[in-house]
Structures are given as structure tokens and as C-alpha cells.
Amino acid sequence: MTKHISLIAAIAIGLSSCTKKFDDINTNPDKATSASSEWLATNILTSVTSSDISFNNNFRQPYTLGKYIGWTEKVSDYQYNKMVRVDFGRLLVLRDVAPMIKNATTTELKNTYDGFGHFIRAWQFFQTTMQVGDIPYSEAIQGSTGVIQAKYDTQKEVFQGILRELDQADSLLTNGVNFSGxxxxxxxxxxxxxxxxxxxxxxxxxxxxxxxxADLNVINKFKTVAARPLMRDFKDNFAVTYTASAGYAYPWSNTAAQLNSFLDYPVLSSYLLDPMKATADRRVFYMAEPSPAQISAGLTAADYNAYLGIDPADELGTIVTNNNTGKACRVNKRYEQMYNAEPVGLLNYWDIQFILAEATVRGWISGTDAQTYYANGIKGHMNFLANYAPASYAHGMALDEAYINAFPATVALTGSVENQIKQIITQKYIAGFFQNSDYNAWYENRRTGYPVFTLNTATNLNTPASSFPLRWMYPQKELDYNAKNVTKALTDQYGGNDDPSAAMWLLK
Structure with a gap:
């Protein structure tokens, strides 16, 4: 027995020695043992922005659901209101937030990355809850602590958490320092x-x-936040700027840097074009190519009547026929021919001005009239187009300073509160074309009913066909691996049915 014990001990020592030598030989002394805050910040920001803005066919999906365009290749689910299962993959990047803060080299940077992290968390949880309702929040992204089946918080609790985190972001960033990444x-x-x-x-x-x-205190909270520093112009847009490199070029472009084989399929909708035509809004010339049939009939590309919109609710065959006979408009060639057609914003200066205008009309804030905010929003978007789109793409109807300054008065807010909100959302909708890729336009329609979309029961793929959908369905992975919690969320909200037609708490 003594011999056996001695032999085992000798083998163990030998193995330990070999393992130590193996580790020493195979450890790269120049390799970092932890990621820097700067690298993690870049990774987080890439996930939230450029990776979240899809390319080519997928880039157009939010604008198909938002009825900016019709799709002529085949029946498009989003065009005809068929909602799919989402996933919670956007939340995974939040695992990088804690180490980003921890690895900061100074107290000031630690606080700054902490503020940045709270914004990122708020952004990702907001985008997720807007799609389905109740989601994991308080127990989300805690697998390292053993929580692998996160409970679902109510949508109200999620919004309360988002608002708290954005207050924390403001507080920390107020005393923050400029940072890398x-x-x-x-x-x-x-x-x-x-x-x-x-x-x-x-x-x-x-x-x-x-x-x-009373728990949310929305109006007073809005007043408080509206008094803080906000975006000042389009240079403050939360936007991705593109370059002439593969994977970094404008998402709809077809250039030497990037191919796009889907250029022939989108046609612009009447919801986008008709309001601009009716008000002699020159932005139509920056967004669209004229109808070939109208040009053949003798109209010029500088004539508003040369631009014909389709109704995305029409049967696919009707839309294809209109397109084939030249009675539809394709998107402006600048989106195709320029690798840097324009930065794509996830939240833009003009969005905030339209929000302030709506809040003023609703009586939430005072001090500045709604028309001023509304005009700022319109001019902000027009100045953005004039800055990034060469005049050669404007069909002889370029935006100039005199036109931009005069235009808002021609569409001035008027009438009832409801009519003014309709006007504000209409202008926000126009400014959102090929912007706001996180389905902002569809959310606005869901919230306010504007623009008014056609409900065609013959083409509507929602069930029932007599109504529009209001949400996506929960992820299949949640049903497979977190069934207890997602089932409770479905029961609490929707009577146990994962029904796209059911209204979430936010909409009640």
C-alpha cells in the first residue's frame, strides 16, 4: 500500500510539472488577459448601430412594414402585415457592459463608461419590449451568476427601469470625460x-x-427631461456614416465597394409621396425617381405630377403591373449610386423636434410654441438632405436656404389637437424615409394611427384579416428553454395566446 501511494504521488507531481510546462509554453505573454474598455465600447456600439442596420434586402424590411415602399419580387410578409417570431439576441451584447466599466483606467472614465452603459442598456431593452411587451429585465444577462431562465418583468416595470437608467446616464455623463472607442x-x-x-x-x-x-408621472417627467441638453442639429444625430469599403458602404448602394441585387424590386408608396406632392415639398425629388409612364406622357422630372405612388396594400399582381407599365416610382438613384448616400440615423435631431411639437400640442410643455418645434423638425431634415445629397440628384428642384426657411409656414399647424398631431406625425413620417431602421414609423402608426394605412382584407396576412397586427411573437428559443417564464408572460398579457393582434400594456 505504501508503495502504491508513493507511486501515485510521484505520478501526480509529474503530471503537475508537465501541465505547468505546457501552460508556460502555450501562454502568449503579449496577449491581453482582458479586453480594454475602448475595445468593448466599440464592440457594443457596433452591435447597436451598424450591425443593427441591415444591408440590401434586409435593409428595406422596416420600410416595408412602415409602408414606405411596396415590394415587387414576391409577396413580402411585412408589406402584408404578417408578423414573425423575434429573438432576444440584441440583449447579448449587454454582457460587455460590466467589464467595460470595470476595466476603465481612471475613476472619471469608469463613471463615463457607466453612463454610456446605462444608455446602451436602456436602448436595447426599449427596442426589445416595443416588439413583444413583457420581457426579462431585472434578471436578464445574468447567466454568469447562475440565472439561466430569467423571469419576465411587466412592460410597465421595464419602462420604469429604462427611465431610471436614462436618468443615471444623464447624471454620470454630466460629469463625464471624453472617451475612446x-x-x-x-x-x-x-x-x-x-x-x-x-x-x-x-x-x-x-x-x-x-x-x-401616477407611478410613471409621464408629463412631469417629460417637462424635466425637456429642460436638459438635447440634440441641437443633424450633426448630433445618432447615425452611422458610410465609406467606400465592403461592409461599410451605404446599405442600399450598388457600387464597386458593395453589390446590391435587389434594386429593381422596391416602388414608393402613396403614403410617402402624396403628402409631399400635395404641399409642393421638394423632398420628393430627393427620394424618388419619376414615373417612366409620366415622363413618356410629356411631364418633366421637375413636375410633382410625374411621381406616382402605389398602395402597398394592393394585390401584388396590381403593384407589379403598375411597375411594369411605368406607373410607379423607384427610389432616387443616389441611394444606389453613392457609397455614402447619407448617414443612417437610429434617432435624429428632427425626431426630437417633432416630439417636442407633439408634447406642446398635447399640453405637456409650454414656453415655445408647437409651430417652432415643428418647423425646426422640417428644416432640420431638409438641411440634412441638402448637405448630403448632391443637387444633381434633385431633378432640377434642389433645396436652397430660402425654400427651406419658407416651407414650414406652407404646412403650418392648424385645427384641432388631433389634426395637429396628424400633421406632426406626417412630417415625421416623411423625414423617416430610409432612416429610423428600428421600426420607428410602424410604432408611430401603431401609437397614433398616422399615417392612415389601407386595411385590405383581401391581402392582409394578419389573423384576423380585419385588423392590423400590433406586435411580433416571442422567440422560439424562449419557448424551448424558458417556457415557464414566457408562458406566464403570455398568460398575464394575452390570455395565453402568442397573438400578434393582441394589444400590449403600452397600447392600452
Missing amino acids: DFIYSGNVDKWRRLANSFQLYVLINLSKKTTD
Whole structure:
């Protein structure tokens, strides 16, 4: 026995020695043992922005659901209101937030990355809850602590958490320092603070049906946040700028840097074109190519009547026929021919001005009249187009300073509160074309009913066909691996049915 014990001990020592030698030989002394805060910030920001904005066929999906375009290749689910299962994959990047903060080299940077992290968390949880309702929040992204089946928080609790995190972001960024790893604002902490506050206004306007909820205190909260520093012009847009490199070019472009084989399929809708035609809005010339049939009939590309919109609710055969006979408009060639057609914003300066205009019309804030905010939103978008789109793509109807300054008065807010909200959302909708890729336009229609989309029971793929859908369905992976919690969420909200037609808490 003694011999056996001695032999085992000798073998163990030998194995330990071999393992140590193996580890020493195979350890790269130049390799970092932890990721830097800067690298993690870049990875987080890439996931939230450029990776979240899809390319080519997938890029058009939010604009198909938002009825900006019709699709002529085949029946498109989103065009005809068929909702699919989402996933919660956007939440995975939040695992990088804690180490990003921890690895910061100074106290000031730690606080700054903490503020940035709270904004990112608020952004990702907001996008997720807007799709389905109740989601994991308080127990989300805690697999390292053993929580692998996260409970679902109510949508109200999620919104409360989002608002708290955005307050924390404002507080931390107020005393923050410029930081590295940021390709949107080059680490400018003031711009990040303005974005966090501007985003909080967007969150609050989406709670417009919850103004009587004392816990949320939406109106007073809006007043408080509206007094903080906000976006000042389109240079503060939360936007991705593109370059002439594969994977980094404008998402709809077809250039030497990037191919796009889907250019022939989209045609522009009447919801986008008709309001601009009716008000002699020159932005139509920056967004569309004229109808070939109208040009053949003798109209010029500078004539508003040369632009014909289709109704995306029409049967596919009707839309294809209109397109084949030249009675439809394709998107402006600049989106195809320029690798840097324009930055794609996830939240833009003009969005915030339209939100402030709506809040003023609703009586939430005072001091500046709604028309001023409304005009700022329109001019902000027009100035953006004039800055990024060469005049050669404007069909002889370029936006100039005199036109931009005069135009808002021609579409001035008027009439009842409801009519003014309709006008504001219409202008926000126009400015959202090929922007706001996180389905903002569809959310606005869901919240306000504007623009008014056609409900065609013959083509509507929603069930029942007599109504529009209001949400996506929960992820299959949640049903497979977190069934107890997602089933409870479905029972609490929708009577146990994962029904796209059922209204979430936010909409009641």
C-alpha cells in the first residue's frame, strides 16, 4: 500500500510539472488577459448601430412594414402585415457592459463608461419590449451568476427601469470625460448626454396613453427631461456614416465597394409621396425617381405630377403591373449610386423636434410654441438632405436656404389637437424615409394611427384579416428553454395566446 501511494504521488507531481510546462509554453505573454474598455465600447456600439442596420434586402424590411415602399419580387410578409417570431439576441451584447466599466483606467472614465452603459442598456431593452411587451429585465444577462431562465418583468416595470437608467446616464455623463472607442461622436461626452436625454423624450412620448399612471408621472417627467441638453442639429444625430469599403458602404448602394441585387424590386408608396406632392415639398425629388409612364406622357422630372405612388396594400399582381407599365416610382438613384448616400440615423435631431411639437400640442410643455418645434423638425431634415445629397440628384428642384426657411409656414399647424398631431406625425413620417431602421414609423402608426394605412382584407396576412397586427411573437428559443417564464408572460398579457393582434400594456 505504501508503495502504491508513493507511486501515485510521484505520478501526480509529474503530471503537475508537465501541465505547468505546457501552460508556460502555450501562454502568449503579449496577449491581453482582458479586453480594454475602448475595445468593448466599440464592440457594443457596433452591435447597436451598424450591425443593427441591415444591408440590401434586409435593409428595406422596416420600410416595408412602415409602408414606405411596396415590394415587387414576391409577396413580402411585412408589406402584408404578417408578423414573425423575434429573438432576444440584441440583449447579448449587454454582457460587455460590466467589464467595460470595470476595466476603465481612471475613476472619471469608469463613471463615463457607466453612463454610456446605462444608455446602451436602456436602448436595447426599449427596442426589445416595443416588439413583444413583457420581457426579462431585472434578471436578464445574468447567466454568469447562475440565472439561466430569467423571469419576465411587466412592460410597465421595464419602462420604469429604462427611465431610471436614462436618468443615471444623464447624471454620470454630466460629469463625464471624453472617451475612446466611440465611432459615432468620437467620444464627445456632451453629445452622448444630449442623446441620452433626447432618447428619454422618445421613450416618454411612446407612453402617451399612460399619462394618468401616477407611478410613471409621464408629463412631469417629460417637462424635466425637456429642460436638459438635447440634440441641437443633424450633426448630433445618432447615425452611422458610410465609406467606400465592403461592409461599410451605404446599405442600399450598388457600387464597386458593395453589390446590391435587389434594386429593381422596391416602388414608393402613396403614403410617402402624396403628402409631399400635395404641399409642393421638394423632398420628393430627393427620394424618388419619376414615373417612366409620366415622363413618356410629356411631364418633366421637375413636375410633382410625374411621381406616382402605389398602395402597398394592393394585390401584388396590381403593384407589379403598375411597375411594369411605368406607373410607379423607384427610389432616387443616389441611394444606389453613392457609397455614402447619407448617414443612417437610429434617432435624429428632427425626431426630437417633432416630439417636442407633439408634447406642446398635447399640453405637456409650454414656453415655445408647437409651430417652432415643428418647423425646426422640417428644416432640420431638409438641411440634412441638402448637405448630403448632391443637387444633381434633385431633378432640377434642389433645396436652397430660402425654400427651406419658407416651407414650414406652407404646412403650418392648424385645427384641432388631433389634426395637429396628424400633421406632426406626417412630417415625421416623411423625414423617416430610409432612416429610423428600428421600426420607428410602424410604432408611430401603431401609437397614433398616422399615417392612415389601407386595411385590405383581401391581402392582409394578419389573423384576423380585419385588423392590423400590433406586435411580433416571442422567440422560439424562449419557448424551448424558458417556457415557464414566457408562458406566464403570455398568460398575464394575452390570455395565453402568442397573438400578434393582441394589444400590449403600452397600447392600452
